[in-house]
Each structure stands twice: as structure tokens, then as C-alpha cells.
Amino acid sequence: MPVALVTGCSSGFGEVISIALAQRGYQVVATMRKPQSAPPALKALAAEKAADVVIAPLDVTNAAMRKAVIDLTLQRFGRIDLLINNAGITARGAFEDTPEDLWRAIFETNLFGPLELIRLALPVMRQQGVGRIINVTSVAAVLKTPLLAAYAASKHALDTASAAMDIETRSFGVRVACVMPGPFKTSLPNNSLDRDASAPYAAITASFAAKFDAMEAHAPEDLTPVINAVLAAATDPDPAIRYTAGTDAIAVLPPILQSLAPLQPLGLFLTGQN
Ligand SMILES: NC(=O)c1ccc[n+]([C@@H]2O[C@H](COP(=O)([O-])OP(=O)(O)OC[C@H]3O[C@@H](n4cnc5c(N)ncnc54)[C@H](OP(=O)(O)O)[C@@H]3O)[C@@H](O)[C@H]2O)c1
Numbered sequence: 001m002p003v004a005l006v007t008g009c010s011s012g013f014g015e016v017i018s019i020a021l022a023q024r025g026y027q028v029v030a031t032m033r034k035p036q037s038a039p040p041a042l043k044a045l046a047a048e049k050a051a052d053v054v055i056a057p058l059d060v061t062n063a064a065m066r067k068a069v070i071d072l073t074l075q076r077f078g079r080i081d082l083l084i085n086n087a088g089i090t091a092r093g094a095f096e097d098t099p100e101d102l103w104r105a106i107f108e109t110n111l112f113g114p115l116e117l118i119r120l121a122l123p124v125m126r127q128q129g130v131g132r133i134i135n136v137t138s139v140a141a142v143l144k145t146p147l148l149a150a151y152a153a154s155k156h157a158l159d160t161a162s163a164a165m166d167i168e169t170r171s172f173g174v175r176v177a178c179v180m181p182g183p184f185k186t187s188l189p190n191n192s193l194d195r196d197a198s199a200p201y202a203a204i205t206a207s208f209a210a211k212f213d214a215m216e217a218h219a220p221e222d223l224t225p226v227i228n229a230v231l232a233a234a235t236d237p238d239p240a241i242r243y244t245a246g247t248d249a250i251a252v253l254p255p256i257l258q259s260l261a262p263l264q265p266l267g268l269f270l271t272g273q274n
Contacts, residue, residue, distance in 0.1 A: 001052065003077040004234075005029045005069065007060050007117070008087025012186030013136060013226050015039050017084060020227045021234075022053045026082070029073045031058035060087045060113030070120045079128055082234055083121045085114035085158075086136040090151040090188055092212065093195030094205060102193060103150045110154035115161065122174065131174040134233045135162050139182050139247055147208045163241050177233040177240060181226050182247040183219040220246060 004021045008014035010032035018030035022045055030042055035055045038046075046053045054076060058069045073080055089109045091102055118133055125131025140148055141155035159178050166176040189212075197205035229245040 001025055001027045002081040003027045003029070003073065003079050004082040004084065005031065005073050005080055005117075005121070006084040006086060007031050007058060007114075009039075009042060009055070010034065010037065011039060012188065013181070013184070013223060014084075014086040015042055016223045016227055017086060017230050018042060018053075019045055020231065021082070022049060024231070027052045027077045029054050029056050029069065029076070031056050031069055033057070033059045060085075060117065061108040063116065066113070066117050066120060070117075070124070074124065080121050080124050080131065081128075082132050082134065083117060084134045084136070084230065085117060087113070088136065088138075088155075088188070089191065089193065090148065091193035091195065092147045092205075092209065094147060094197065094201035095149050097195045097198050097201055097205075098150055102195070105193070106150040107154050107157075110151070111157050111161075114158060118165070118176075122169065125174045126169070126172040129173045132234055132239070133162075133165070133174070133176045134230060135159075135176070135178045137162075137178045137180050137242075139180060139244075141178070141180060147205060147212075159242070166241060175239050177243060179226065179229045179233055179243045179245060180247070181229070181245040183215055184223055184226065184246055185216070185219045185221045186223075189216050 004026045006014055006018045006021070006028065009018045009030035014030070014032070018028050019041060022028045030046070030053065032038060032055070035057050038055050042055060046055050056069050056072055058065050060066065070080070087109060089106060091098065091106060114135055121131070121133065135158050137155040137159045140152040141159040143152070145152045159180070162176045162178050169176060225245040229243040233239050233243045
């Protein structure tokens with residue numbers, strides 16, 4: 001059975017991805033910061049398939065925990081076929097209202113934690129001669145989004161690093177792809193580390209906050225497109241660098257995506273799977 005290690009499984013995409021993989025015959029290490037608060041569906045699955053599904057602690061920003069979870073996966077299942085870097089955080093706020101420590105916290109979770117997990121998984125995958133890494137980014141990786149500079153920059157960096165790594169590792173049988181979702185209804189906005197707007201940024205913050213709130217209110221609850229994108233990225237014989245999910249679901253996105261069309265020769269288009 002192929003073995004998958006997934007981060008950020010306490011809610012949202014990570015929860016449904018880990019369940020979907022287990023249902024499709026993967027052995028799964030579903031990781032989260034607080035395994036004691038694992039979602040009931042995942043807990044039930046881990047109890048039912050105790051030999052194949054493990055819930056394990058992982059804060060992706062903690063080096064010792066990253067090493068421990070790789071060791072646990074190898075001890076338990078002997079290999080790692082699929083690493084899914086899904087854990088992520090966001091924060092709304094103008095650049096001047098977002099202090100350095102918040103920028104660094106977002107990059108630790110969204111970029112450096114995933115990169116260091118990849119650093120630990122790659123030698124295992126190279127030795128196996130097969131492996132796949134899927135990094136969950138966002139349309140914010142390519143859309144230039146005000147009030148989300150740190151989040152968008154962290155996802156952009158992960159997207160770019162993934163594309164470079166995919167070229168470096170493919171001769172070893174290891175491929176790297178990104179799943180790039182549009183907006184979906186998850187806990188992400190509720191956990192957003194938003195900053196209060198300072199006076200100079202009050203007007204632009206209010207204007208964009210209203211647009212974001214409206215977009216989030218209309219975001220789809222059905223996370224199936226994300227599951228399907230992950231499964232395609234995990235199983236396509238020659239995977240694309242980007243798999244979009246739900247980018248057409250929100251009325252505001254198609255015109256924005258359309259406006260990126262002139263950049264297609266640079267590979268920065270979203271309408272296809274590349
Ligand atoms: N929902 C969307 O509209 C959307 C769109 C594009 C991209 N994304 C991306 O999709 C991914 C999953 O987000 P989601 O929408 O499913 O939101 P979510 O429900 O809030 O899930 C985020 C997950 O990341 C975990 N996490 C946060 N910091 C962590 C850390 N330091 N170590 C380990 N886990 C950590 C959270 O765990 P805790 O419970 O411990 O906080 C939670 O399980 C994120 O990378 C996000 O940027 C989401």
C-alpha cells in the first residue's frame with residue numbers, strides 16, 4: 001500500500017484529504033498540532049483502520065517534531081510515497097500594519113516548515129526511487145492580493161520552489177506538484193491573524209475586507225474539488241506543476257484570472273492544469 005503523510009489534518013482540506021486517501025487504499029499518517037482534538041470522522045477512521053491510519057502530532061514549525069513524524073512514518077509503514085504539505089495560516093492587514101514577527105510566523109508555517117519536511121522526505125523518496133510531494137498553495141500564489149501580502153508571498157515562494165524542485169528531482173522518480181485552491185469554506189478565515197487597520201489604511205482595509213467577506217460568505221462548502229485535485233496530483237503519471245481547485249466557483253475570480261492571460265507565455269496561467 002502507498003504511504004501518505006499529510007499536515008494540518010485537524011480541519012478543512014487536511015481532514016478530508018487524509019480521509020479520502022485512506023478510503024483509496026493509502027496508509028495515512030494524518031498529522032496535527034493537537035491530536036487529542038482530532039475531528040471525529042478522522043478519529044473514527046483511525047480506530048476502524050488502526051493498522052493503516054495513524055493520527056500523529058506535528059507542528060510544522062517545530063524541527064524536532066518534523067524529524068519525529070518522519071521517523072514514526074518509517075517505523076510504522078517503512079516508506080513515504082506521498083507528502084502533502086497542507087497546513088497553513090493567513091492574516092489580513094496592510095503591509096505597514098503587519099509587523100515583522102507576523103510575516104515571519106506566516107513564512108515559518110507556510111514556507112519553511114513545508115520546505116524542511118521536504119528536506120527530510122526527499123532522501124527517503126530518492127532511495128525508494130519513487131515519491132510525490134504535493135504542496136497546497138492558493139490562487140494567492142499568483143494573484144497579487146492587497147492586505148494579504150505575507151500570505152500571498154509565502155504561497156508564491158512555495159509555488160516557485162516546488163517548480164524548481166520538480167525539475168531537480170524527477171530523474172530520481174520524485175515529482176513535486178502544487179494544488180492551488182480558490183476560496184472554500186473552512187476554518188482558515190476564522191483563524192486568520194488579522195491586524196487592526198491604522199488610520200492611513202482604514203479606508204482600503206474596509207473596502208477590501210468587505211470584498212473578502214463577501215467572497216468568503218459565498219465560498220463553496222463542498223471540498224470535493226480539492227480532494228480531486230490532490231488525487232490527480234498524486235496519481236497522474238506525468239503530473240502538472242499546478243492543479244487548480246474551485247477557481248471558477250466565485251464570480252469575482254474569472255475576470256481576475258482572465259486578466260492574467262497575457263502572462264501565459266511565462267506559464268503563469270490558471271485556466272488549465274499547468
Ligand atoms: N480555504 C480556502 O479558501 C483556501 C484557499 C486556498 C488555499 N488554502 C490553503 O489550504 C490549506 C488548508 O487550509 P484550510 O482552508 O483547510 O484551513 P483550516 O481548516 O484552517 O486548516 C488549516 C490547518 O493548518 C493547521 N496548522 C496551522 N498552523 C500549523 C502548524 N504550525 N503546524 C501544523 N498545522 C498547522 C491547522 O491546525 P490547527 O487546528 O492546529 O490550527 C489546520 O489543521 C492552507 O495551506 C491554506 O493556505 C485554503
